[in-house]
Amino acid sequence: MPAYLETFSEFTVFLNRILAWLDFAYHTRAKKRYSASVTITGASQGIGLATTRYLASKGYNFFAAVKDEVELAKLAEDITDDAHKDLAPCIHFVVMNVLEQSSTDFTLSTISSTVSKTPNSPLIALINNAGYCMISRMELTPPRALHDIFDLDCFAYLSTISAFLPLLKQSSGRVINVVSYGA
Known part of the structure; x- marks a missing residue:
């Protein structure tokens, strides 16, 4: 130069x-007058965990959804470790198995009541990230496994969106779907 x-x-x-x-x-x-809320499914590892950490570090109130109590304990331990303990107050841990409508409905009611208690913290996004990685050759993959993947990555996402849509509409919220073979 x-x-x-x-x-x-x-x-x-x-x-x-x-x-x-x-x-x-x-x-x-x-100063920012409110901290928007975000919900993410599949928050216990990979892209979901990284997204949870990143958005919580940016000041979002976060509802980190995992499929069961075991994943919940793992996530809570991971987030509250010494390196990330400052993020813990921003993150609400919830159990939501997206394959079960009753679980989705219960979690939605929990999130809805929490958001309604803090009017300056609207739910602005639902990040559908739940999934699992099945590593096998196509010709060796049983049809049931393909149906399970499609149930999770398509139908469960659609039912979750359908459930959360009324709450998202209140704040012109957005839906982000993360779908890939290895996500």
Whole structure:
């Protein structure tokens, strides 16, 4: 890089810092008045766990849903370890087996009552991430296993969306579906 461009670049960085320091409004911006809520299924490992940690670190109230009590204990231990203990207050752990409508309905009522108690924390997103990875050659995969994958990655997602839609509509919320063979 020519010397004059490098000098110009350094000067603009310096100038931007001065301008930012002089911009009084920049330093006195109002704090965020609410912390939106997000629900994610399949939060105990992989993409779900990483997403839970990331969004909780950004200040979102998080409902981390897992399929059973064993996964719940594992997730709670993982989130409350020394490296991530500052995230724990933002995360609500819930059990929701997306393959069972009664479990989805119960979890939805729990989330709905929690969100309604804090009006400045609307549910803005449902992240459907529940799934499992089956590693086998196609010709060796039993048809029942394919049906199970399709039940989880299609029908369970649709029923979860259907259940959460009224709550999401209240805040113009969004649905994100994570579907892949290895997710």
